[in-house]
Amino acid sequence: MTINIKNPAEKFEQWQVNTEQELFTTIKTLECHTGGEPLRIITCGFPTLKGDSILAKRRDCQENYDDLRTALMFEPRGHADMYGAIITEAEKSDSHFGAIFIHNEGYSTMCGHAVIALTKCAVESGVVAQTGDITSVVIDVPCGQIHAQAFAKGKVITHVTFNCVPSFVPALNQQVQVDGIGKVNFDIAFGGAFYAYVQAKPLGLNLEPSEHEKLIDYGRRIKKAVMEKTPVTHPLEEDLSFLYGVIFIDDSPNEGVHSRNVCIFADGELDRSPTGSGVSGRIALHVAKNEIALNQAIKIESILGSQFNVNAIEKVNYAGVDAIIPQVTGDAFICGKAEWLINLNDPLKNGFLLR
Numbered sequence: 001m002t003i004n005i006k007n008p009a010e011k012f013e014q015w016q017v018n019t020e021q022e023l024f025t026t027i028k029t030l031e032c033h034t035g036g037e038p039l040r041i042i043t044c045g046f047p048t049l050k051g052d053s054i055l056a057k058r059r060d061c062q063e064n065y066d067d068l069r070t071a072l073m074f075e076p077r078g079h080a081d082m083y084g085a086i087i088t089e090a091e092k093s094d095s096h097f098g099a100i101f102i103h104n105e106g107y108s109t110m111c112g113h114a115v116i117a118l119t120k121c122a123v124e125s126g127v128v129a130q131t132g133d134i135t136s137v138v139i140d141v142p143c144g145q146i147h148a149q150a151f152a153k154g155k156v157i158t159h160v161t162f163n164c165v166p167s168f169v170p171a172l173n174q175q176v177q178v179d180g181i182g183k184v185n186f187d188i189a190f191g192g193a194f195y196a197y198v199q200a201k202p203l204g205l206n207l208e209p210s211e212h213e214k215l216i217d218y219g220r221r222i223k224k225a226v227m228e229k230t231p232v233t234h235p236l237e238e239d240l241s242f243l244y245g246v247i248f249i250d251d252s253p254n255e256g257v258h259s260r261n262v263c264i265f266a267d268g269e270l271d272r273s274p275t276g277s278g279v280s281g282r283i284a285l286h287v288a289k290n291e292i293a294l295n296q297a298i299k300i301e302s303i304l305g306s307q308f309n310v311n312a313i314e315k316v317n318y319a320g321v322d323a324i325i326p327q328v329t330g331d332a333f334i335c336g337k338a339e340w341l342i343n344l345n346d347p348l349k350n351g352f353l354l355r
Contacts, residue, residue: 074351110192112276191280219264
């Protein structure tokens, strides 16, 4: 008996949710990457978050919908290094929309790679009407209001520039003893999130993809030790007062590139991009150390060789702290659209992680 089916793949495509049983939560996303770092933009199906500020909406998500964060970031729909953005209504009257950033550990305060991708997608999708070759996009994020510009060639956004929030240096030339590593020298800077900055060479680290497991291990250990030794405090917001990650720095093997960054953040996530908030903190460090002048742009690359340009465009006083305004430029690419189904009877519906 012949049972061969013509076009079987098309038959699978005809599968539909059984609406009679109402077993599924459906969430739609736009899939992007900036310099190799993923961004899953949640476009439909996520509950409306309550609160009159982005930080309040973030707390509502933490307290009431964290299972959806894990379902979308963790396996089987995501992975240990997945990153996402929940789109919200704007907090401020002169902003276009808001964004809450999510990852394997929880919620971040700022994300430059996400801002670049969100700006590109906002203009190309018509969320923000294109205004010629340059379109301004204003986004409310947990650390403040971000002003971005999308640069177009026709209808295609070729790159994005954004001004980060005031960035500053609360600690220079610090040292900590780290189990299994020894003495580690570090600086701390804020570029929308707090990072400990560490030179790679003295630790025998190579900032190449083949070393990713060692970088994650060292990043976790150093982060833990620094958090215990040097608590960080944001001058205005308690919700921003935590060490987000460790950034290893080394020379670049590529001509014309100032240096290479590898950021280990959240629960051992390795950023594939140069890290937008990370390079914002770095330019604040360089200015504070008189290594780079105001308006002097440098190019920083990631573990993959993807690049951001960054410069400090202005010195400001931020809540009594000397700070600078970083400007970061990069590009992003849309790589998919998805419809995720969360079966309420699935014992693994909230996700899991195996690294």
